[in-house]
Amino acid sequence: MIEVKNLSKAFDGKQILKDVSTVFEKGHTNLIIGQSGSGKTVLLKSIVGLHQIDEGDVMYDGDSFVSMNNKEKRRLRQEMGMLFQGSALFDSSTVEENVRFPLDMLTDWPLDERRDRANFCLERVNLKNVNHLFPSEISGGMQKRVAIARAIALNPKYLFCDEPNSGLDPKTSIVIDELIKELTQEFNMTTIINTHDMNSVMGIGDKIVFIQNGIKEWEGSKDDIFNAENEALESFIFASEIFREVREYHKKGRK
Amino acid sequence: MLYHLGKYTLFLKKVFGRPDKHSVFFNQLIREIDKLGINSLGIVLVISVFMGAVVTLQTAYNIEMPFIPKYTVGVAARDSILLEFASTMVCLILAGKVGSNIASEIGTMRVTEQIDALDIMGINSAGFLVLPKVIAMIFITPLLVLISMGVGIFGGYLAGNLTGEVPAAEYIYGIQYGFRPFYIVYSLIKSVVFAFIISSVSAYWGYHTYGGALEVGHASTKAVVTSSIFILLFNLLLTQLLLA
Numbered sequence: 001m002i003e004v005k006n007l008s009k010a011f012d013g014k015q016i017l018k019d020v021s022t023v024f025e026k027g028h029t030n031l032i033i034g035q036s037g038s039g040k041t042v043l044l045k046s047i048v049g050l051h052q053i054d055e056g057d058v059m060y061d062g063d064s065f066v067s068m069n070n071k072e073k074r075r076l077r078q079e080m081g082m083l084f085q086g087s088a089l090f091d092s093s094t095v096e097e098n099v100r101f102p103l104d105m106l107t108d109w110p111l112d113e114r115r116d117r118a119n120f121c122l123e124r125v126n127l128k129n130v131n132h133l134f135p136s137e138i139s140g141g142m143q144k145r146v147a148i149a150r151a152i153a154l155n156p157k158y159l160f161c162d163e164p165n166s167g168l169d170p171k172t173s174i175v176i177d178e179l180i181k182e183l184t185q186e187f188n189m190t191t192i193i194n195t196h197d198m199n200s201v202m203g204i205g206d207k208i209v210f211i212q213n214g215i216k217e218w219e220g221s222k223d224d225i226f227n228a229e230n231e232a233l234e235s236f237i238f239a240s241e242i243f244r245e246v247r248e249y250h251k252k253g254r255k
Numbered sequence: 256m257l258y259h260l261g262k263y264t265l266f267l268k269k270v271f272g273r274p275d276k277h278s279v280f281f282n283q284l285i286r287e288i289d290k291l292g293i294n295s296l297g298i299v300l301v302i303s304v305f306m307g308a309v310v311t312l313q314t315a316y317n318i319e320m321p322f323i324p325k326y327t328v329g330v331a332a333r334d335s336i337l338l339e340f341a342s343t344m345v346c347l348i349l350a351g352k353v354g355s356n357i358a359s360e361i362g363t364m365r366v367t368e369q370i371d372a373l374d375i376m377g378i379n380s381a382g383f384l385v386l387p388k389v390i391a392m393i394f395i396t397p398l399l400v401l402i403s404m405g406v407g408i409f410g411g412y413l414a415g416n417l418t419g420e421v422p423a424a425e426y427i428y429g430i431q432y433g434f435r436p437f438y439i440v441y442s443l444i445k446s447v448v449f450a451f452i453i454s455s456v457s458a459y460w461g462y463h464t465y466g467g468a469l470e471v472g473h474a475s476t477k478a479v480v481t482s483s484i485f486i487l488l489f490n491l492l493l494t495q496l497l498l499a
Contacts, residue, residue, distance in 0.1 A: 050371055077377030088368040102376050105275055160375075 001026050002047065002158065002190050007056035009039075009046050016042045017214045019056070026190045029181050029204045033196060034211035035236060041085075041162060043211060044194045048080060048160055049073060060158070078106055081151030081189075083161040083180075087143040089135040089150070095122070096131035099149045106154065121149035125179060141172035145179070152183060159184065161193040165200060173197060177204050198243055201225070210236070226250045263459050269381035270389065270455070283387035291353050291388060291454075292395025296402070298352060299345055303403040306344060307410030310335050315420040328421045329411070329429015334438065336407040342442040343490050345403045346449035349396065350482040354457035357388055358478035361461030362471040370462070385458040389451060396450035397443045404439070441497050448493060449486050456482045 002024040009017040016039045024030040034040045045051045047058050049065060058065040060076055068076065089098050099118040103109060109117070122131065125145040135143055144164060151159060161180060165173035181204045184191040193200065201208060205222035210233050218230045225237060226247055238244045274280035311332040318327060361384055364370050373380035408430055415421030421429075457478035464474040 045371075048375055050374060074377040077375060080375055082372065082375045084368040084372060086367055088372040090369055090372075104279060105376065105378055 001059075001061055002192065003059040004043075004047060005057045005059065007043070007046060007058065008054050009042055009051060010054055011042075015214060017046065020211070020214075020216045021056075022209050022216060022219055024190055024192050025207065027185060027188045028191070028206035029184050030190070030192045030207045030209070031201060031205045032192065032194045032209050032211060033201060033236070035196065038211045039214040040194050040196075040211050042214075044160060044162055044192060047192065048082060049077070078102075078154060079157045081154070081156035081159045083144065083147050083151050083159070083164050085163040085166050087135070087140075087147040089143055089146055091135055093134075094131065095127070095133050095135070095138065095146050098135065098146055099153055101150065102153050117153060118149075121153050122146070124152070124183070125149045140167050141169075141176070144168065144172075144176050148176075148179060148183070152187065155187060157189060159189045159191040161191070161195075163194055163196075165195065165197045170199065173199060174203065180204065198237065198240070201237070202246075212236075262463070263456075266381060266459050266462065267455060269379060270385045270458070272379050272382045274382060274386065275378050279383075280387060283383075284391055287387045287391035288395050291356070291391050292399065295349060295352055295395075295399060298348060299399050299403050300406055302345065302348055303341065303406040304410035304413070306340050307332065307336055307407030307412075308414030310340065310407075311411030311415050311426075312418065312420060315415065325421055325425040326429035326432060328415065329426040330432050331429075332411040332426075333408060333430040333434070336411070337404055337438040337442055341403040341407055342400050342445045342449065343486065345400055346396065346446060346453065346486055347483055349399070349449075350453050350457075350486060351479050353392065354453050354478045354482045355475040357454060357457040358461035358464075358475045359471055361385070361458055362464035362474040365462060365464045366467055366471060381458075381462060385455070385462070388458060389454040392450040392454040393447055396453075397446045400442060400446040401439075404442070441493075444497065445490065445493050448489050452485045452489065453482045456485060 004020055004022050004024075007017055007020045008015070020043060032040045032043055042051060046053050049058075053066060057067075063072075063076075065073070065076070089095075090101065093101065096115070096118050099121050100114050103114040103117055107114065119131070122128070125148050127142060127145050127149065130138055130142065130146075135146070138146070159180070164176050164180060168176065177200050180191060180193065183189070193204075195201070202222055205225075207221060208219065208225065209216060210218040210230070212232045218228055218233045220228060225233070228234065238247055311328060314331045314335075315325075315328045318331075361370075364384070370380045370384070373383060411430075412423065412426050415426050416423050460474040460478040460481070461471075464470050
């Protein structure tokens with residue numbers, strides 16, 4: 001479980017996040033949603049410690065991130081996996097080397113064992129016969145899956161995904177969403193996904209946190225969204241015709 | 256200026272942290288020696304041979320007096336190459352070639368979040384990416400400078416001989432006349448300092464790139480300009496310290 005407590009963050013005097021508090025449960029896919037520039041990426045990066053927090057704290061299973069020393073932070077980071085918006089795979093390494101990288105760096109396992117684990121992770125994300133290819137030689141969807149395989153290589157307790165569907169077609173997006181959902185339940189991870197993809201919201205949103213102008217405007221589940229009485233959330237979620245129609249159906253009880 | 260100096264010092268502190276895994280560090284080091292050093296050998300050879308040739312011919316044309324012996328050209332060419340051209344000139348070229356390579360590679364890794372990916376794994380990204388480059392450059396640059404010295408002097412021999420300005424025997428006598436081995440030591444000391452400047456300053460600009468392709472280009476330019484200025488500054492300081 002990850003608990004965000006009164007988190008605030010500013011850059012060059014400009015307040016990006018203001019007093020954000022929420023809880024992300026274990027074994028659930030927790031979504032942070034909001035418009036571009038709303039502060040959701042800053043929130044995610046502040047949670048994982050890539051941005052230093054100005055005020056507030058982040059509790060990892062009860063342990064305060066702010067009060068941790070560098071050694072403790074380092075240990076905690078080895079329990080994290082992160083999927084970046086652009087996959088962030090190492091260009092000069094093959095697919096297998098990318099997945100094996102955290103194992104090479106952070107374990108003392110023999111090479112065979114590391115290879116087996118990398119192959120297991122690649123198979124788990126439904127990738128076969130791509131081990132020797134370089135990231136530039138595979139599609140965007142495959143790159144995302146390699147990045148997921150790398151993120152789960154060390155069997156993390158926490159999984160963070162920044163816009164996992166960006167640049168992907170709707171069908172591949174659903175595959176990635178379902179994969180993240182399955183892995184979250186299988187490995188009992190606390191997963192936080194940053195997205196503005198409404199299909200993800202409706203598909204895998206166990207918990208949704210809506211951020212607007214750096215403030216937490218609303219939180220709830222995907223089922224609560226249809227009854228939410230929040231103007232900003234409504235204008236964001238139901239901006240498209242399709243979702244307005246879904247809401248009408250939902251209200252009429254014809255799901 | 257002070258802001259960047261402070262930030263650079265903190266960056267170096269991170270770079271010289273203990274490597275996460277020594278076997279991985281060693282592999283990285285070998286790769287960087289090949290990429291930054293061995294791949295620069297071609298340009299160093301070409302520049303050195305022409306530099307030696309030009310220095311020899313210019314000296315020969317400028318001291319065409321009957322009472323100055325021809326071997327003086329060999330002496331002047333040797334000292335110019337050993338003291339200045341082989342180290343400073345080669346390192347300025349390396350600042351352009353290697354410096355821009357380091358800054359753009361690390362800068363691209365920064366803007367594509369590959370450095371964030373390392374940080375999130377709990378890996379010291381600055382140490383992992385930069386330390387092998389710094390050590391590789393410190394190790395390989397003096398070797399390149401030594402090669403440059405030899406090739407430069409040979410270039411002078413070729414030019415003098417082919418144009419008939421300096422007879423071979425006179426040139427060979429000249430390059431041996433009054434030779435001071437300390438000149439080589441002085442040049443090697445300079446090359447180690449310059450190698451550190453090129454690698455660390457370029458890595459600093461690359462590591463602190465934020466934005467996109469445009470900023471990577473800016474970082475690359477800043478790396479070359481800053482490294483070159485510091486090379487010239489330290490050239491002056493080291494000359495005063497070592498030769499005065």
